Amino acid sequence: MEQRSYICLNCQNPLRLEFAQRRPDSADSEKKSETVITEALTGHSRNLMKLISDAQFPSDAPVCNDCSDALVKEMDAQVTTLDDEVKTYQTYITYLKENHPTTAIPELKAKLQNVADEERDLELQLKKLLCEEEAIDTELQTKRRAAEASSETSTELWKKYRDNLRQVFDDQDELHSLESERQYAEVQHRKLIDTNVLDLCFHIWVDGIVGEINGFRLGYLKEAPVEFTEINAALGQIVLLLEILLERIGVQHHELVPVAMGSHSYIKLRRNGNDIENYALYGQGTPLSGSSGIDAGIRRFLQLLEFLLKELKDRNKNFKPPYQIHAESLVDNGVKYNAVMTLNTDVRWSRAMALMLTDMKAACAQCDALRAPI
Ligand SMILES: [Zn+2]
Numbered sequence: 001m002e003q004r005s006y007i008c009l010n011c012q013n014p015l016r017l018e019f020a021q022r023r024p025d026s027a028d029s030e031k032k033s034e035t036v037i038t039e040a041l042t043g044h045s046r047n048l049m050k051l052i053s054d055a056q057f058p059s060d061a062p063v064c065n066d067c068s069d070a071l072v073k074e075m076d077a078q079v080t081t082l083d084d085e086v087k088t089y090q091t092y093i094t095y096l097k098e099n100h101p102t103t104a105i106p107e108l109k110a111k112l113q114n115v116a117d118e119e120r121d122l123e124l125q126l127k128k129l130l131c132e133e134e135a136i137d138t139e140l141q142t143k144r145r146a147a148e149a150s151s152e153t154s155t156e157l158w159k160k161y162r163d164n165l166r167q168v169f170d171d172q173d174e175l176h177s178l179e180s181e182r183q184y185a186e187v188q189h190r191k192l193i194d195t196n197v198l199d200l201c202f203h204i205w206v207d208g209i210v211g212e213i214n215g216f217r218l219g220y221l222k223e224a225p226v227e228f229t230e231i232n233a234a235l236g237q238i239v240l241l242l243e244i245l246l247e248r249i250g251v252q253h254h255e256l257v258p259v260a261m262g263s264h265s266y267i268k269l270r271r272n273g274n275d276i277e278n279y280a281l282y283g284q285g286t287p288l289s290g291s292s293g294i295d296a297g298i299r300r301f302l303q304l305l306e307f308l309l310k311e312l313k314d315r316n317k318n319f320k321p322p323y324q325i326h327a328e329s330l331v332d333n334g335v336k337y338n339a340v341m342t343l344n345t346d347v348r349w350s351r352a353m354a355l356m357l358t359d360m361k362a363a364c365a366q367c368d369a370l371r372a373p374i
Pocket of ligand 1: 062
């Protein structure tokens with residue numbers, strides 16, 4: 001029996017083996033075996049299990065008893081584990097076979113095809129929807145910009161509306177103010193209408209024998225002499241008043257025209273458009289002391305006054321002058337008072353002038369009454 005020394009492939013302990021049988025090609029085999037063992041020991045590149053499995057003779061893969069016991073044990077454990085795995089796979093295969101029979105595969109393939117088709121359709125639909133979304137986004141942007149612009153316009157319009165409203169309120173305030181002013185003016189206007197302007201402008205006052213107009217006495221008494229300058233001024237006032245009254249009722253004497261020139265007033269005689277003569281209503285010297293030169297003027301004035309009173313009576317039948325005029329006299333209770341100075345007394349002339357002033361005052365009031373109501 002041949003004995004040779006080996007080392008355990010696993011733990012590297014020396015082994016002593018007895019070979020009952022040798023391989024026919026022992027020399028080559030031993031050489032190869034040694035080479036393999038050397039590779040296994042030096043490079044650790046070979047799997048120990050593979051070496052043992054590939055060995056044809058114990059000498060090809062020498063392992064001690066301890067190590068082989070351990071290996072067997074480990075292999076048993078692996079076999080158990082693999083058995084468990086096999087059982088698990090078997091169970092799973094059974095389950096699959098039961099639930100997914102192989103006959104359903106074409107059907108499943110068809111279903112898969114359908115699902116794939118459906119997926120493609122859905123992808124196309126998705127693309128289409130994305131395109132639509134993009135278009136809608138663009139439209140949304142456009143509309144948003146339009147909305148912003150519209151909002152700005154709205155703000156502008158609102159500001160304008162606010163300004164206009166303020167203007168309206170201001171205007172209303174102004175309107176109310178103006179309305180108040182108008183009402184005040186109307187009241188004032190009414191007061192003025194009710195006022196006889198002529199009465200204000202030509203204040204005629206008769207108290208006693210001598211009357212006066214606007215503070216100028218028209219009369220003469222020996223005990224209270226009045227100078228011609230004052231008489232001339234008074235005559236100027238009554239000529240002006242007569243002129244205004246004729247103008248008021250819109251009439252003209254056919255040939256006599258009163259010309260008011262202050263203290264040098266006169267009555268003009270016109271015939272056929274030609275000035276024939278002027279009759280002075282102003283004198284000088286001492287009144288009632290001979291020829292004063294105003295008698296002709298006073299006669300013409302009385303003519304005009306009579307004409308005016310007649311015109312007023314034509315317009316209002318109820319109007320009755322206080323004192324009638326008769327030629328160159330004024331009549332009071334049937335007594336004639338001569339208005340000219342020649343051959344007259346101071347008292348009678350002064351009385352005639354006072355009666356004439358009273359008639360003028362009455363004419364003035366009648367003229368005012370005839371005014372058209374406003
Ligand atoms: Zn060993």
